[in-house]
Amino acid sequence: MRIMLVTDQYPPMVGGVPTVTRGLAVDFAKRGHQVWVVAPSYGARDVRRLEHDVRVYRFSSFEWPTYEGLRIPFLPFMPIRNLIKRSDPDIIHIHSPVVLGNVAQILAGGLRKPVIATNHYLPINMSRSLSSDPVFGKPFSSVTYSYLVNFCNRCEYVTAPTQTALNLLYEHGLRAPARAISNGIDISKYTPGEPDPEVLRRFGLPEDRPLIIHVNRLSEEKRIDVLIRALKYMRQPAHVALVGSGPMESELRALTASLQLEDRVSFLGYVRDADLLALRRTSTLFAIPSEADLQSLATMEAMACGLPVLAANSYALPELVHHGENGFLFQPGNSEEAAGYLDTMIENDELRARMRQGSLDIIAKHDRLAILDEWEDLYRRLSIEFKEDKERKQHMRTMRKYGGRIPHERKGSRSRLRRSGSTGDLSFDWPAIDGTSDTQI
Structure with a gap:
């Protein structure tokens, strides 16, 4: 195709x-x-x-x-x-x-x-301050969804990565044919493995305490401040590793310093894939306090590595994190509740082992290969239906033009109907090299 x-x-x-x-x-x-x-x-x-x-x-x-x-x-x-x-x-x-x-x-x-x-977007992704404003929040959300749904209704088909995301569109007037299709995860790449103490030493992380890993953009709507504050309420001396960068990094560092938690929070910035895989396998659990995810790839990758998950009970995260099965859900913004669940998982080895298996069981249905098959099937079906519909419309126009009958073609000519459904091939003059090329258009 x-x-x-x-x-x-x-x-x-x-x-x-x-x-x-x-x-x-x-x-x-x-x-x-x-x-x-x-x-x-x-x-x-x-x-x-x-x-x-x-x-x-x-x-x-x-x-x-x-x-x-x-x-x-x-x-x-x-x-x-x-x-x-x-x-x-x-x-x-x-x-x-x-x-x-x-x-x-x-x-x-x-x-x-x-x-x-x-659709991958929420109004809060565009502006958390406007979305949460008591005066402008509701109008801002209404205008945003009005735009999104109007855009979607002009398409032949609409998808969203979760049923939660799709339902939000339905609630705001989606009429186009639609279904949820997961973003998918390469479960052959993201797998459980043995802990790697060397990766802890390489990033200056402690080896003698539980490690809570968080991978995300450091932006306001991800609510990483909630996770940092939770450390003050925990009984266990856990350490938090924050992977990623973003506009809130300076504020989060200042918050960490004000709470005197510099020895319990590490800002790792960008981490290459091989090291990040090793970090996941060496971590005790994964935490995501975000209030703005229609599907979290970082959570899916952590689950595929067999990690239990603490997540905010917000938007689509409950579709991945089943409370008591592969982790816990806490009230968004509630650092004290989050701390209690973190302590519970860290202190109970048997519970954590059961939740590790729960993560693997849940993530299995998001296998990337099955998702690609689903996309290919949808693409082919829509392409065929669209061409057939185009041919039917062309046929009806021709019938109306000639009073209900289609004239005979002259020898050597092609009918308008056949032309409308034709698809030619096209050759491209791309540089004959392997890997990546860069030229001005």
Whole structure:
């Protein structure tokens, strides 16, 4: 198949959406599909790159002033239109309902291409301060969902990574055909393993106390302050390792210092995958106090490594963390309750062992291979149905034009109906190298 993915968030940006979109692109290419990615560039010029057999087109952009790392593209209508016409995708899959997603959706209608939209966003992701404001919070949420749902209702199909995320769209007026499809996890990569004391020494982490690991962007809506404060209420001398960076790092460091917890909290910043896997396997449990996750890849990866999980009882996290089965859920923002559950898991080896197995059992249904099969089946079905519907409409227009009968073709000509359903192949002049190339479009 010919697949086009459109996203405003793509590596080198770090986060859930960049990880998901790049993973889909590379995995589809490995399965023999032709894949194009439309994403922002990190400069003033348009760039195309061949990355792991994926044709990545990046369009000039500027940095979003209130969200570190997020790029806002200019409006490249003509370049994207030309790209869609040249690549002739069977399906266009939009992962960002903002700039590039809007451009692609508008153009897809005129070029008669089927569009799937996946929603990864909550209003709180855009602004926690506005979402939680007692005066502006409700109007801000209403306006945001009105925009999201209006965008989704103009697509042929809509997905969300969890049923919770999908229900939020239904509650705000979603009418398009839809279903939940997990982001998936590579359970052959993320597996339980033996603890590695060397990785603790490498990152300056203590070897003589329980380790609580947290992996996430250090931003306000992730509520990492709740986890730090929980240490003050704990009986156990546990140590927290924070993996990631973000705009709240300086405030979180200041909070740690004010609570005199510098010897119990480590800010590790970016950690490469191999070390992060070893850290998970060496940790006692995983904690996520976030109030803004429609599905947490970091939690899924921790579960696949066999870790029990403490999570805030917020949005879609209860779909992964089943209270008492593979971890505990606490009231969002309640550090004292979180501390009690952390102590319970750390103190009870038998409970922790049972919860480790619970995490493995729950995460099994999110196997990446099964998720890719599901996407392929959906893409094929929608592509076929869209082409058949296009042919039916063309047929009806022809029938109306000629009073209920279709004229005979002259020899050597092709009917409009057959032309409308044709899909030609296209050759690309990509650099003949392995790995990654970089040229100006």
